[in-house]
Amino acid sequence: xxxxxxxxxxxxxxxxxxxxxxxxxxxxxxxxxxxxxxxxxxxxxxxxxxxxxxxxxxxxxxxxxxxxxxxxxxxxxxxxxxxxxxxxxxxxxxxxxxxxxxxxxxxxxxxxxxxxxxxxxxxxxxxxxxxxxxxxxxxxxxxxxxxxxxxxxxxxxxxxxxxxxxxxxxxxxxxxxxxxxxxxxxxxxxxxxxxxxxxxxxxxxxxxxx
Numbered sequence: 001x002x003x004x005x006x007x008x009x010x011x012x013x014x015x016x017x018x019x020x021x022x023x024x025x026x027x028x029x030x031x032x033x034x035x036x037x038x039x040x041x042x043x044x045x046x047x048x049x050x051x052x053x054x055x056x057x058x059x060x061x062x063x064x065x066x067x068x069x070x071x072x073x074x075x076x077x078x079x080x081x082x083x084x085x086x087x088x089x090x091x092x093x094x095x096x097x098x099x100x101x102x103x104x105x106x107x108x109x110x111x112x113x114x115x116x117x118x119x120x121x122x123x124x125x126x127x128x129x130x131x132x133x134x135x136x137x138x139x140x141x142x143x144x145x146x147x148x149x150x151x152x153x154x155x156x157x158x159x160x161x162x163x164x165x166x167x168x169x170x171x172x173x174x175x176x177x178x179x180x181x182x183x184x185x186x187x188x189x190x191x192x193x194x195x196x197x198x199x200x201x202x203x204x205x206x207x208x209x210x
Contacts, residue, residue, distance in 0.1 A: 003119040004028045004049035006076070008038050008065065010057045014104075018052070025112055035060035039068065045075050048126065050099065050118035055082040055089055063089065066096050075125045077118035081106065135195055138184050146183070149176040153189065154196035 005027045009015050015031045022029050028049075032038040034057055043049065051069075055062040066078055077099035080090075090101045099118040102111065142150055145166075152162045159177065163170040186192050 002026050002028050003115075003122075004030065004043065004047045005115060006030045006032065006038060006043050006049065006051045008032045008035060008051060008057065008062070009054040009081075010034065011054075021108060021111075022115075025108075027115070034058060035062070035065035035068070038065065042072070043074075043076055046126070048119055048123050050077045050079055050115055050122060052081050052115075053078050055080060055093075056084050063093055063096070066093060066098065070096065075122065075129070077122050079114050079118050081111075132198065135184075135199055139195075139199065139201075141183050142180060146176055146180050149173060150180050150184070150192070150196075151201065153177065153180065154193050154201070 005022050007015055007018055007022075007029065009018070009031075010033055012033070015033070019029045019031055030041070030043070032041070036059055038051070043051070053062045053065065057065075060068070062080060062082070069076070069078070078093075078097070079099050080093050080101045081104060082102075083104040085101065085103045093101055099121060100114045102114060139147075139150075148166060149162060152165065157165070159170050159173045163173045166173070181187070181192065184192060184195060186195065
């Protein structure tokens with residue numbers, strides 16, 4: 001499946017020329033004359049792609065649209081493409097997470113390279129999110145008691161300490177521990193701790209996070 005490039009620019013001739021150029025390069029393309037048009041047809045995060053965004057567009061500006069997309073937790077990378085570049089706007093856009101900031105006119109090769117970088121990053125982010133979602137699903141399958149054991153294991157407690165803390169026997173904790181490892185599909189304590197770190201359930205100081 002080819003990546004989807006979303007062009008947001010109020011210049012119809014520029015949109016048309018860019019759409020033609022990108023389709024020839026093998027991309028699927030969507031065009032929008034304003035930020036509102038894009039928001040009304042919000043691109044699907046599950047499709048690899050990027051947004052080519054002008055800075056100065058009527059109504060909601062490019063940076064304002066970027067902020068709105070961040071609020072909506074969109075992961076689609078933004079490449080600014082503008083004829084009105086200034087240092088302050090560039091720095092602001094990059095700090096807010098823009099993938100790149102390009103100035104018109106731009107050579108096709110440079111534009112395609114920027115799009116490819118943005119799409120590659122989006123695919124990476126999507127892959128990481130899919131993995132996190134699957135880990136959260138595994139964690140949700142733990143019983144309340146198994147979740148308690150999980151939290152204490154990843155904080156570095158040994159079976160004897162966990163048994164004392166939960167008011168049960170070490171043998172029972174061993175059984176729970178086995179179930180936790182099996183349900184979380186790991187073979188080692190290191191893997192379990194790594195999952196807890198990735199899911200944000202274990203603070204750096206070792207305490208359990210809610």
